[in-house]
Amino acid sequence: MPARPAASRSASPAVPAVMAAGDLGQLFSALTTRGYQVIGPTVRDGAVVYDAVDGPDALAAGWGDEQAPGSYRLVRRRDGAIFGHRSGPTGWKRFFWPPELRLWQARRMEDGFRVEAEPAADPPRRALLGVRPCQLHGLLRLDRVVAGGPYPDPRYRAARERAFIVAVNCTEAGGTCFCASMGTGPAATAGYDLALTELVTDGAHRFLVEAGSEAGRAVLSGVPHRQAEKDEVAAARVLLQKAAEAMGRRLDAGGVKELLYEKFEADHWDRVAERCLACANCTSVCPTCFCTTVTDATDLAGGRAERRRRWDSCFSVDFSYIHGGPVRASVKSRYRQWLTHKLATWHDQFGTSGCVGCGQCITWCPVGIDLTAEVRALRAGGERGNGV
Amino acid sequence: MKRSKPRLAVFKFASCDGCQLTLLDCEDELLAVAGQVDIAYFPEASRAMAPGPYDLALVEGSITTPHDAERILQVRRRARVLVTIGACATAGGIQALRNFADVAEYARAVYPRPEYLETLAWSTPVSSHVPVDLELRGCPIDKGQLLEVISAYLAGRRPNLRRTSVCTECKARGTTCLLVAGGVPCLGPVTQAGCGALCPSYDRGCYGCFGPAESPNPPALAGRLAELGRGPDEVERLFRTFNAWAEAFRGGGRPA
Numbered sequence: 001m002p003a004r005p006a007a008s009r010s011a012s013p014a015v016p017a018v019m020a021a022g023d024l025g026q027l028f029s030a031l032t033t034r035g036y037q038v039i040g041p042t043v044r045d046g047a048v049v050y051d052a053v054d055g056p057d058a059l060a061a062g063w064g065d066e067q068a069p070g071s072y073r074l075v076r077r078r079d080g081a082i083f084g085h086r087s088g089p090t091g092w093k094r095f096f097w098p099p100e101l102r103l104w105q106a107r108r109m110e111d112g113f114r115v116e117a118e119p120a121a122d123p124p125r126r127a128l129l130g131v132r133p134c135q136l137h138g139l140l141r142l143d144r145v146v147a148g149g150p151y152p153d154p155r156y157r158a159a160r161e162r163a164f165i166v167a168v169n170c171t172e173a174g175g176t177c178f179c180a181s182m183g184t185g186p187a188a189t190a191g192y193d194l195a196l197t198e199l200v201t202d203g204a205h206r207f208l209v210e211a212g213s214e215a216g217r218a219v220l221s222g223v224p225h226r227q228a229e230k231d232e233v234a235a236a237r238v239l240l241q242k243a244a245e246a247m248g249r250r251l252d253a254g255g256v257k258e259l260l261y262e263k264f265e266a267d268h269w270d271r272v273a274e275r276c277l278a279c280a281n282c283t284s285v286c287p288t289c290f291c292t293t294v295t296d297a298t299d300l301a302g303g304r305a306e307r308r309r310r311w312d313s314c315f316s317v318d319f320s321y322i323h324g325g326p327v328r329a330s331v332k333s334r335y336r337q338w339l340t341h342k343l344a345t346w347h348d349q350f351g352t353s354g355c356v357g358c359g360q361c362i363t364w365c366p367v368g369i370d371l372t373a374e375v376r377a378l379r380a381g382g383e384r385g386n387g388v
Numbered sequence: 389m390k391r392s393k394p395r396l397a398v399f400k401f402a403s404c405d406g407c408q409l410t411l412l413d414c415e416d417e418l419l420a421v422a423g424q425v426d427i428a429y430f431p432e433a434s435r436a437m438a439p440g441p442y443d444l445a446l447v448e449g450s451i452t453t454p455h456d457a458e459r460i461l462q463v464r465r466r467a468r469v470l471v472t473i474g475a476c477a478t479a480g481g482i483q484a485l486r487n488f489a490d491v492a493e494y495a496r497a498v499y500p501r502p503e504y505l506e507t508l509a510w511s512t513p514v515s516s517h518v519p520v521d522l523e524l525r526g527c528p529i530d531k532g533q534l535l536e537v538i539s540a541y542l543a544g545r546r547p548n549l550r551r552t553s554v555c556t557e558c559k560a561r562g563t564t565c566l567l568v569a570g571g572v573p574c575l576g577p578v579t580q581a582g583c584g585a586l587c588p589s590y591d592r593g594c595y596g597c598f599g600p601a602e603s604p605n606p607p608a609l610a611g612r613l614a615e616l617g618r619g620p621d622e623v624e625r626l627f628r629t630f631n632a633w634a635e636a637f638r639g640g641g642r643p644a
Binding site: 046049073074094274277280285295297299302310311317366368 | 577604605
């Protein structure tokens with residue numbers, strides 16, 4: 001994020017702190033007294049979604065999830081872990097890069113029209129509680145795209161600058177997770193104000209807490225905590241190591257950019273297109289997909305006009321429409337565009353991969369298309385991918 | 389000098405009237421509509437039946453009788469811009485289920501004197517009979533989309549009507565996917581947006597009432613539903629409702 005350099009957010013104190021799980025309410029108080037609205041994981045409609053939460057009771061405590069290609073189920077956990085679930089369908093992108101936004105409106109005047117700018121950007125101060133490391137990397141990559149160039153989006157940037165991020169490291173991997181392959185998890189390394197690692201061992205329920213910014217240290221100072229014991233730090237390290245080894249998916253990221261450029265004409269794209277619904281669920285849940293469309297509208301009386309920006313997707317035909325027709329008319333070309341941008345051209349454009357290994361595109365694809373399997377199939381010479 | 393107001397007409401063919409009621413349902417905006425257009429012909433709402441030609445004709449219903457087939461030609465001749473509204477007019481409607489069966493047999497089952505009945509063997513969309521300038525989908529159509537079409541017509545611009553899947557609307561409003569999180573049969577991934585993902589927001593799978601999205605893949609969705617344990621008959625019935633005769637849905641989930 002240009003506003004607050006990542007470096008100032010990554011310097012962790014040598015010894016982490018420990019906070020009792022029962023003191024999570026104090027963390028809420030510390031955040032709300034600083035004017036933050038807390039957004040966290042909560043259960044709604046059979047999934048863990050991110051929404052405004054009043055306090056620890058509103059969190060999805062005691063819930064876990066089982067994720068597989070095209071399948072998501074909430075499950076009860078026996079251990080009472082508060083953050084015992086993985087990334088969910090809503091993601092964090094929408095809080096900064098909303099699905100729909102009015103950019104400006106105009107009123108017809110005697111001598112033409114007058115543009116009425118939207119009210120000055122004054123987004124709420126949000127504290128995001130429970131940001132998974134993969135999702136955090138997603139935000140950092142979105143920062144680069146939306147706010148990093150010569151024309152940063154002012155509203156995105158303002159909302160991001162005001163945000164406080166409490167990351168939660170993943171002590172368990174989900175069925176569609178592959179952050180270990182993408183180098184984005186399971187532990188947060190940058191971009192957070194506080195990072196928690198939940199420890200539910202020895203009958204004690206606590207969080208290892210690392211501050212990644214001055215704002216994080218200030219909030220932590222208002223929450224009961226003590227220095228972590230060596231064995232607590234070690235226990236967290238073991239859990240994170242185990243999570244890294246238990247990823248439900250794996251993507252061999254080595255040379256994947258060259259692979260995709262090489263496989264531009266592979267037959268395998270036709271086989272993916274047979275299964276692909278082109279429904280855009282994958283791009284909607286992807287934490288880095290940023291494409292939008294802009295539409296102008298007028299009212300009935302012709303006195304007002306407005307311009308709106310909405311999420312769009314490379315899977316939509318109209319998205320690539322230029323004079324004469326769409327550039328990517330076939331589903332094959334659209335899936336190829338998505339995967340190739342995500343894993344290959346993103347490197348050329350923005351210097352990183354566009355994929356953070358969260359696996360949400362795999363989980364929320366209604367037919368369970370798994371990009372890790374597709375890459376594997378392309379590597380194997382265009383053989384059929386997952387059998388889903 | 390103020391131009392005279394464009395003349396609006398609303399015509400009905402085989403349909404339930406729900407789509408033209410959407411125009412009356414505009415309530416707050418109805419006066420604004422009446423202020424901008426001259427409602428010249430709208431039997432459902434007014435006794436005034438001014439003759440054509442009309443600038444903008446909204447046509448509801450499918451063509452199911454020889455008389456309809458004649459009348460739609462006259463409507464077309466009297467309309468500068470013809471917009472079909474709703475699943476009946478754009479795809480043949482629920483009554484297009486007759487297209488998969490024997491209409492004479494149906495008539496015998498329903499009417500005591502079927503010989504009095506003069507009907508076609510097929511229920512077809514208006515576009516099968518005359519050129520159509522714009523199709524507005526839905527069963528019924530969406531009020532916001534109808535107002536957008538009228539506003540766009542008045543401004544001389546192209547209306548903003550998305551052709552993406554209903555999934556894009558579920559994701560925009562933050563509705564959890566019923567198909568993925570609950571195994572609920574849902575036509576959202578192959579159905580055109582426009583309703584605001586209404587049914588899924590009430591925990592019901594999409595019925596596909598807005599018809600096929602811009603590039604639907606029903607066989608892939610049907611395959612997934614089969615994996616989830618839905619039998620071929622159930623999958624076929626899912627596709628064969630309001631837009632049964634829409635080309636992409638016609639095969640009942642099999643390639644059209």
